[in-house]
Amino acid sequence: MNKITIITIMALFLAAISAVSALPVNLEEVQIDNTILQENAVNKLSLERGTDYEVRVKFTPTANIKDAEVRAFISGYEYSDVSDIADKSQLFDADSGVTYVKKLNIMIPEDVDSAEYKLRIIISDRYSDERVADYNLKLDVPRNALKIEDVVFNPSGAVKAGSALLATVRVQNSGEKDQTDVKVTVSIPALGISATNYIADIKNNDKQEETEEMFLRIPKCSKAGNYDATVDVEYSQGHYKISEKKEMAVLADDTCNEAEPKTTITLGNQMQSATAGQTATFPVTVTNAGKTSKTFIVTVPSADWATITITPTSTLVVPAGQTQTIFVNAQLSEDVPAGAHSLTATVSSGEQTQELTLTTNVLQSKSTARSVFETILIVLVVLLVILGIVLGIAHLRNKEQAETYY
Numbered sequence: 001m002n003k004i005t006i007i008t009i010m011a012l013f014l015a016a017i018s019a020v021s022a023l024p025v026n027l028e029e030v031q032i033d034n035t036i037l038q039e040n041a042v043n044k045l046s047l048e049r050g051t052d053y054e055v056r057v058k059f060t061p062t063a064n065i066k067d068a069e070v071r072a073f074i075s076g077y078e079y080s081d082v083s084d085i086a087d088k089s090q091l092f093d094a095d096s097g098v099t100y101v102k103k104l105n106i107m108i109p110e111d112v113d114s115a116e117y118k119l120r121i122i123i124s125d126r127y128s129d130e131r132v133a134d135y136n137l138k139l140d141v142p143r144n145a146l147k148i149e150d151v152v153f154n155p156s157g158a159v160k161a162g163s164a165l166l167a168t169v170r171v172q173n174s175g176e177k178d179q180t181d182v183k184v185t186v187s188i189p190a191l192g193i194s195a196t197n198y199i200a201d202i203k204n205n206d207k208q209e210e211t212e213e214m215f216l217r218i219p220k221c222s223k224a225g226n227y228d229a230t231v232d233v234e235y236s237q238g239h240y241k242i243s244e245k246k247e248m249a250v251l252a253d254d255t256c257n258e259a260e261p262k263t264t265i266t267l268g269n270q271m272q273s274a275t276a277g278q279t280a281t282f283p284v285t286v287t288n289a290g291k292t293s294k295t296f297i298v299t300v301p302s303a304d305w306a307t308i309t310i311t312p313t314s315t316l317v318v319p320a321g322q323t324q325t326i327f328v329n330a331q332l333s334e335d336v337p338a339g340a341h342s343l344t345a346t347v348s349s350g351e352q353t354q355e356l357t358l359t360t361n362v363l364q365s366k367s368t369a370r371s372v373f374e375t376i377l378i379v380l381v382v383l384l385v386i387l388g389i390v391l392g393i394a395h396l397r398n399k400e401q402a403e404t405y406y
Contacts, residue, residue, distance in 0.1 A: 023128040024063035028099070030121055030135060031056040037119070037135040046140040049174060050110040050147075055087070057121055059131075060099045067091050068125040070102040074117050074137070077109065085109065110174045114141050144236045145175030146182065146202070148244045151231050158249035161256070162220035165248070167195065169211045169231055173202040183234040184211045188248075190227050191219055221256035225249070262289055265296075265347050265354045273361040276336045280306075280360040282328040284345065288318040298326055300345045306330040306360070308343065330360050338364045 030037045032055050035045050047053060055072045073086035087104040094100055117137050124130035153159075154166040167186040173179055179202045187194035195214040231244045268283035288294050296316040300308050309329045318324050328345055343358040 023068075023123060023125060023131050024065065024096075025059050025061045025068075025094075025123055025131055027057070027059050027121065027123065027131055027133050029056075029058040030119075030133065031058075032119065032135075032137075037137075039133045039135060041136065043136055046138045047108055048140055048142045049108050049112055049114070050142065050145060052105055052107045055104040055106060055119070055121075057102045057104065057123075058099065059102075059123060061094045061096050063096045064094070065125050065128075066093045068094060068123065070104065071120075071122045071124075072104045072106060073120055074106065074108075074139075075120070076115075076117055077112050079109070079111070083109065085112070108139060110145070110147055110172075112139055114139055141174065141176050143176045144179070144240055145173070146179060146233055146235050146240070146242060147172045147174055148231055148233055148242060151186075151229075151244060151246050153229070153246070153248055158251050159218055160251045161218050161222040161224070161253040163218055165216045165218060167214045167216060167229070167231075169214075169233070171199060171202060171211070171233055173204055176204060177236075178202065178204050179235045181237075183232075183238070184214075185230075185232045185234075186214050186216065187230050187232070188216065188227050189230065191222055191250075193217065193219065218250060221253055222250050224252035263287065263294065263349065263352065264289065265356070267356045267358070270357060271340075271359040271361055272330075273363055274330075274332055275363045276332050277334050279329050279331045280358075282330075282345075282356075282358045283325055284328060284347065284356065285323060285325045286316055286318055286347065287323040288320055291320050293317060293319045294349050296347055296349045298328070298345060298347050300328055300343055300358075303330070303341070303343060304333075305336045305341050305362075306332050328358060330358070332360065332362060336362050338362050 027039075030039075033045065033047070033053050035043070037043050037045070057070050057072070059070075069089050069091055071086065071088040073084065077085050085106050085108065087106050089102045089104065092100075092102075115138075117139055119135040119137050121133045121135070122130050149170040149172040151170075152168040154168070159165045169184050169186065171182060171184070180200065182199040182202055183196065184199065185194060185196045193216050195216050197212045197214050199211050226247050226249050228245050229248050231246065232241060233243070234241045264285075264287040266285040266287070268285065270282075272280035272282060274280045284298065286296050294317075296318060298310055298314045298316070300310065302308060307330075309331070311327045311329060313326065316324050316326060328343075330343065339362055341360045341362060343360075345356045345358055347354050347356065
């Protein structure tokens with residue numbers, strides 16, 4: 001009898017302790033992705049990998065609680081020691097009879113196994129027994145999902161301007177469907193270069209797949225510095241696209257710092273003198289001080305006072321380190337007026353252009369001067385004859401008047 005009494009008293013004592021230690025809170029509702037979950041029941045909800053979900057926990061304390069927190073987590077993830085599927089609230093105090101909602105976020109990793117899991121919600125404080133609720137979930141995979149697993153450059157540290165860069169892209173298929181003809185493009189927009197290749201087939205749940213090696217040629221004399229390389233992966237007939245950026249360094253090409261050898265274009269004589277009908281010749285000398293041959297084109301506009309020709313040719317191919325001369329000829333018209341007449345000759349090679357002013361001083365010919373002299377002489381003779389006639393008539397009139405008087 002005494003033993004039964006002692007056991008009964010101990011049981012009541014333990015029950016009293018348990019009742020006192022339980023956290024005074026009613027867990028009223030748990031939502032994820034706007035779907036209300038049922039505790040320890042089949043929930044018709046599938047969560048996709050690689051997606052962030054909001055978990056709403058609604059509860060009402062039946063007594064005041066202090067230093068409490070709400071946690072949500074999913075166990076069974078292979079790499080939970082590195083990054084677990086969990087979130088928790090900050091510590092809070094809650095008043096009796098007041099309903100609270102705590103919002104948490106859990107990220108479903110892309111590499112989690114597709115299977116059945118439990119979402120566990122725990123409300124706890126410092127000392128009381130925690131309130132635990134389990135909700136059955138299914139973690140599923142999206143129908144179409146690729147991931148850029150890695151991007152490797154060779155050379156990996158920095159590449160010299162003018163050199164080739166090898167890019168290798170690893171793509172993982174974490175979706176439900178196999179993917180074919182996956183387009184992979186690596187580009188450096190700031191340098192205006194890109195390379196594209198295709199992966200013929202990436203099976204479902206393949207861990208990784210390497211593309212063919214892609215080479216990009218860094219333009220010679222590119223400015224040294226860091227550039228963003230963009231990797232674009234297009235799949236499912238171009239309906240989906242994922243991108244990733246990776247920084248790379250470009251080193252300057254030392255040969256680009258050398259001063260570019262100059263090309264010298266010389267006009268032999270800027271002004272030539274000639275008379276009408278004659279030809280004024282202007283020699284133009286081109287010196288190529290570069291390391292490669294260059295082509296020069298000489299152009300001169302037409303003129304109404306002369307006929308313009310270029311000899312021996314208007315297009316010069318000057319080898320490196322050599323000099324060549326062409327001649328611009330201006331054959332003056334017979335009726336060209338005396339004085340200065342100018343032309344502008346243009347010598348161009350690629351983006352380099354130089355203009356030369358050619359001036360012809362047209363002199364008055366000797367025959368023209370003689371004709372003018374003869375004309376003036378004839379005019380003077382005519383004037384003298386007229387003057388003689390006038391004087392003769394005047395003399396006769398004076399003589400007649402004198403005879404009449406006597």
